Amino acid sequence: MSFLPRYGGYLFLLLFVLSVWADGAGVVPTICAAAQAVLLTLAQRRPGSRGAVMAVQPLLTYLPIVLGRAEANVDCLLAATVLWCLPNRLRWVVFLAVAASSGFVHVGWHGVWTDHLYADLNTAAIGLVAYSLLRLPSLVDRLERTQGDLADATLARERLEVARRLRAALGDQLTGVGDLLRRARTELTADPLRARTSVEQATAATRRVIETVRETAAVHRELEIRPADESPVSRLTPRLTLFALITSLFAWTVIKTLESEHDSVATAVGGAVLSSLLVAQVLRPAWAKRLLPVQAAVTLLPLPWLGSAWGVWLMLLAVAVLLSGRGITAVLATVGLVALRAVYSAPDARWGWMILATEAILVVSGLCRFWQLSTQLNASRIALAGTILQVERLRVARDIHDLLGMTLSVLALKGDLIAALVTRDAGRAETEIDEALRIIAGAHTEARALVDDTAARSLRRELEAARQALTDACRTVRVDYDDDLPDRAGAVLAPVVREAVTNVLRHSTPTHVEIACRNRKGFVHLNMRNDGVSTSPRTGGQGLRNMRTRVVDAGGLFETALTGGEFSLTAQVPCP
Structure with a gap:
């Protein structure tokens, strides 16, 4: 200020x-x-x-x-x-x-x-x-x-809305998938065919959940951003300022009209017109320079005929000059108008009039400036909250796609595996059903974690989950990582690992997958390689875009390559 x-x-x-x-x-x-x-x-x-x-x-x-x-x-x-x-x-x-x-x-x-x-x-x-x-x-x-308070409140409301949408999207659907798998487990021995039917129904329901979740992510990303500022201070400040300004102009007009002995009508009309023009200038700053010539003409042209009674409105013109311009030119023009007011006053009262004129300019310009400050600050508060809201929506949409989408994709693949095992290996099918039920429980946990930024992701745990998910889909899986991987890297690379594994399972038929994660000289390096890729991955796919965005936003490097049916991914994140 x-x-x-x-x-x-x-x-x-x-x-x-x-x-x-x-x-x-x-x-x-x-x-x-x-x-x-x-x-x-x-x-x-x-x-x-x-x-x-x-x-x-x-x-x-x-x-x-x-x-x-x-x-x-x-x-x-x-x-x-x-x-x-x-x-x-x-x-x-x-x-x-x-x-x-x-x-x-x-x-x-x-x-x-x-x-x-x-x-x-x-x-x-x-x-x-x-x-x-x-x-x-x-x-x-x-x-x-309180700019930060508004941003925090907006973020909290947004996360509640995300939680509501995810509950609506998942709802009882995942619970129904779990019930079908539990029924299949009880039917494995007595009626394997019926058990397989239950598993197939659970798998189909899982794929429907995947589509629903993706639609939810897309809709959430495209929602119109309307942060609301409900702070009493944000409402009070511009209202109090505008009330004080209008009251001051009205009182000044009435007082000067009462003081005028011969030109009371002209004084009243002039005060009303010039006050209205000044308020319009304040409420619509874009009009300030366009209205200034009108204000100057209304103020200066009658001055030689109406004299001292009209000279009081020179102060409103001075305020209009200050609102329309900045710098030495506006200051010199204001000083000139104060001096002109002194000219149109009694010789023995000129110093008093100059003090009163300066006081009037200070009051009115101060109130005008306060209104501008409060409205600009309210706009910046809303803009800050809108930016945070937009970033949060993109983050949630990206996490739904990368994290929850991968879990559900693994669950669907697990359902296909269980359906194939039911009539061939009931014991292993039962083990896989138990694992699928754990995945369902994990999906509920991840849905809650999407709206909880305190839920830190462990990169090592994600790498182990990748090993387990890939083992069911390909012949050889090698996952190697250092024990001292920092948590900061996990926040960036854990979702990258998860999305990359999802892409391997969905877009290739791998027989060999290698993952290595190393902490070297202030950087964490992630390298993934898999075969079984028949065509080039879509460089514009949402998954790859999300991975690149995460890494680049963290100040890292992200590269992909396809050579002879083998796809490789390299991500490097700084961790000082």
């Missing part, structure tokens, strides 16, 4: 105290205003002091009145203190009471109603502005600090 938005509240308090002095209020009101500003800052910086501040502020507010200086209106700082120090259920009621009593305190019971309205609006508007300028930096800081 830049200097002006962060410290704009303190600058506003300083300028307010200077304006009290410049209006000729006297020493005591100026000292009381300065003390109020210090105490209000203390209440903002040290929450534990708010009770004491709230007790002292009324004394400082009404002391000048007791001493006969009723024209010095410093009630606005009491109104701001009320918003800072009182609990939510009381603050706005007391704030309105302080604002409503301001007219009776400074004008008297028998004063003109317009003077009462002027004092009330002045107290309410300046109090709200002071509170907003002091409050908004902390809200913007909270928005920045």
Whole structure:
């Protein structure tokens, strides 16, 4: 956050105290205003002091009145203190009471109603502005600090949705496969043909589950990304800013209209038009430069005829200049407009008008800038959450394809093997059925692990699972690996091993498979080789793309080759 938005509240308090002095209020009101500003800052910086501040502020507010200086209106700082120090259920009621009593305190019971309205609006508007300028930096800081919270909440919601979709996809289907295999185990001896039928039904059901899981992964990857930001701070900050801005512009227009003796209609219309143009400029930043010539024409052309009464709107033009541009040009233009305002004022009041003009520019531009900051920060929060959500969906879709898909593919192949063994070797068929039931239990575990990033994958365990899966499909399997394979490598290479084994089982008829995994000089090297490949693997296949993405994202290298019917895969991952 830049200097002006962060410290704009303190600058506003300083300028307010200077304006009290410049209006000729006297020493005591100026000292009381300065003390109020210090105490209000203390209440903002040290929450534990708010009770004491709230007790002292009324004394400082009404002391000048007791001493006969009723024209010095410093009630606005009491109104701001009320918003800072009182609990939510009381603050706005007391704030309105302080604002409503301001007219009776400074004008008297028998004063003109317009003077009462002027004092009330002045107290309410300046109090709200002071509170907003002091409050908004902390809200913007909270928005920045909670970006990670929004991302975490979005991730948690996404994982719950993934878990729901996987339960819907798998549901009772895997349980039904397990029931069929258990029935086949009980029928092995008494009725082998019926047992084989049960196994074939279980295998067909498994393949249907595989298709369902793949469709789920594809649908999940293509879902529209709509992260929701439900943080109260994200809603409060821009709303409070916009409310304070519109209230300030409305109060300023009414006050200047009441002050104008001869051109009240022109002043009111000018204030309404220029305020509307400024709000449009804030809400639609792309319009800022296009609206600036209109604002300049509306402000400057009537100035020679309407004079001082119209000169107050030079400040809104200065704010529009600051919103439309940056750098020295905008600053010089703003200084020029403040000087022009001083020209269209009484000679003995020019310094006072320059202080008030600077104060007005600071207030309005500060609120405009806060609105822009809060909306930009909310947009960046949503964008960050959307990016994390997209990455998570791609990860889950990839893991469904690589991990759960491989387990289910092995289960289907295991079903084919069991069906062939039922009538030839009942003992081995029973062993394979038990192994298939363990695979089903593992599939449920993997489905849960897909939405749990704390579930670390062991590369050594994956290599042993690959040895077991390949042993049933080919004549010679050699798996060799080091004992000191780091866990960081497992997070990347374990899914690669699993997907590679799935490809071997699905796209080749191997008789010989070799897998080697070595930890050498800060890198883990994975090499796989198998024969029985009749055609080149699809270089654009999802499995190979997923493997390459995993390795490359980890800063590694990934290569494949086909030579004389033998397919080889090499992956290298850094592990410092």
